[in-house]
Amino acid sequence: MSLKFNLPTPLSRAGAMVLHLVPRWSARLFWASSGWRRIYTQGSSVRLKRLGYPRGVYSRLACRAYSAAPGSPEVMLTPERYPVQRLPFSTVSEEDLAAFECIIPGRVITDPEQLQACNVDWLKTVRGCSKVLLRPQTSEEVSQILRHCYKRNLAVNPQGGNTGMVGGSVPVFDEVILSTALMNQVISFHDVSGCPGFTEVLQTFRTCKGMLGEILSAFEFMDTECMQLVGQHLQLTNPVRESPFYVLVETSGSSAGHDSEKLTNVLEQVLNSGLVTDGTMATDQRKVQMLWALRERITEALSRDGYVFKYDLSLPVERLYDLVIDLRTRLGPRAKHVVGYGHLGDGNLHLNVTAEAFSQELLGALEPYVYAWTAEQRGSVSAEHGLGFKKKNVLGYSKPPVAMKLMQQLKAMLDPKGILNPYKTLPDQA
Numbered sequence: 001m002s003l004k005f006n007l008p009t010p011l012s013r014a015g016a017m018v019l020h021l022v023p024r025w026s027a028r029l030f031w032a033s034s035g036w037r038r039i040y041t042q043g044s045s046v047r048l049k050r051l052g053y054p055r056g057v058y059s060r061l062a063c064r065a066y067s068a069a070p071g072s073p074e075v076m077l078t079p080e081r082y083p084v085q086r087l088p089f090s091t092v093s094e095e096d097l098a099a100f101e102c103i104i105p106g107r108v109i110t111d112p113e114q115l116q117a118c119n120v121d122w123l124k125t126v127r128g129c130s131k132v133l134l135r136p137q138t139s140e141e142v143s144q145i146l147r148h149c150y151k152r153n154l155a156v157n158p159q160g161g162n163t164g165m166v167g168g169s170v171p172v173f174d175e176v177i178l179s180t181a182l183m184n185q186v187i188s189f190h191d192v193s194g195c196p197g198f199t200e201v202l203q204t205f206r207t208c209k210g211m212l213g214e215i216l217s218a219f220e221f222m223d224t225e226c227m228q229l230v231g232q233h234l235q236l237t238n239p240v241r242e243s244p245f246y247v248l249v250e251t252s253g254s255s256a257g258h259d260s261e262k263l264t265n266v267l268e269q270v271l272n273s274g275l276v277t278d279g280t281m282a283t284d285q286r287k288v289q290m291l292w293a294l295r296e297r298i299t300e301a302l303s304r305d306g307y308v309f310k311y312d313l314s315l316p317v318e319r320l321y322d323l324v325i326d327l328r329t330r331l332g333p334r335a336k337h338v339v340g341y342g343h344l345g346d347g348n349l350h351l352n353v354t355a356e357a358f359s360q361e362l363l364g365a366l367e368p369y370v371y372a373w374t375a376e377q378r379g380s381v382s383a384e385h386g387l388g389f390k391k392k393n394v395l396g397y398s399k400p401p402v403a404m405k406l407m408q409q410l411k412a413m414l415d416p417k418g419i420l421n422p423y424k425t426l427p428d429q430a
C-alpha cells in the first residue's frame, strides 16, 4: 500500500483543546491491507479507515504471529464466559479436510499454533476452538468452500484482519475459519463528514465545517486521559500543552495551495475566538504520522492498560461526552480509566473503560446502564464496529422488534442453514 500526503500540514491546538490540521491521503485507490478496513457511514458513502494501531504492528497483535506472553493467562473460552450453546452443526472430518485441500491446495491450515492465533480476538477477550483455517484467494474458491460447508452443515466464521471489537471475527466454538487475508484487491473510497460536537469542540467543528466545506474530511476528538495513556503505554509525546480535549481535523482538497490558505484562515479564526488556545504545525510526513499516531493508537494503549470494556455508540453530539462524565462518577475507583474519543463527524463515541481484570461486577455496573442511557438519547448501541458476538443481544435497545424480525428473515433467506458466522449479530430470540 502506498500513501501520499500532498499538502502542507498545519497543526494547531487549543487550551481547552488541541486542534491539529493535517492533510488527508491524496490517493483515491489503495491496496487493501490488514491495517485498513472498509466502513459504511451515514448516507451511502464508503470510506477506508485505518484502525488504531500502526501498520506492521497489526498482524502481530491480531492473528498471524499472535502468542500469549510466557506466563500470561490464557484467554477464557467464549462459552465459559458467555452463556452460549453450540448449535447442532457437523464437526470437521478428515474427508472435509481432504475436500478443502482439493479446493485450495496448500492453504488448509491445521497447525495448532497458527490456529491459536486466529481463534482469539486481538483484544484477548474471546476464544474459540476451531481446528481449521482456510485461506482462499479468489471468490470462486470461497464459493466452492461454502458449497461444501452447506452440504455438510459445517458452520463458517469469516475472518478478515481479525481487528473486530465485538467478537465477530473469531469462532465461538469450532467453526471453520475462512480467512480473507489473501484476497487483497483494490477498493476505492470517498470521504465522509458528519455532524457537530459538544461545547468548544462542537463550536470548533462548526467553524471547520463552515470554513472548510467539502475539503473537511474528518473531525476526530480525544480526551486528556487518552493522551495520557498513549504517553504512558506507547511513549508517544504530546506535542502541545495539556488540555481537556484534543481535536484532529483532516482535510482533502485538490489544490494544496488553496487548502493551505483555508486551513490558515481556520486556525486564525479558532485561535482568535478563543476556542483553540494552543496548536502546532506539521510540515513533513514524519510529523504528520506522529500526530496521527496519537489518535490512532489509543486502542492499543488501552489494551495495555488492562481489561477493556468497549462501547461504540452513536449519540446526539450535544450529549456525546456526558456519558463519559456520568460513568466516571458511577464507576468510581472500580474503573482504572473511563475514556471517550471518536469520530465526532459521525456522532460516534468510543467509550472505553479499563480495569485491572475482567469483572462481572463492573460489567453489571456498565450494562445495561450504558445501553439504556444510549436508548434514552435515541442513539445506537453500535456505531461502526457492528454487533458481532458481544452486542447481539442488545440490538433491541436501538431497533424495534419489527426491524429485528425483518433482519432475521433476510438472514434466513440468504443463509437457510444458519452456517454463516453463527452466534453473531442477531439476538438469540428476535
Ligand code: 2HG
Pocket (backbone or CB within 6 Å): 051, 052, 165, 295, 296, 298, 299, 310, 311, 312, 342, 343, 350, 351, 352
Ligand atoms: C478507532 O476509532 C477505532 O480508533 C477503535 O474504531 C475504537 O478501540 C475502540 O474502541
Ligand code: ZN
Pocket (backbone or CB within 6 Å): 342, 343, 350, 384
Ligand atoms: Zn473508530
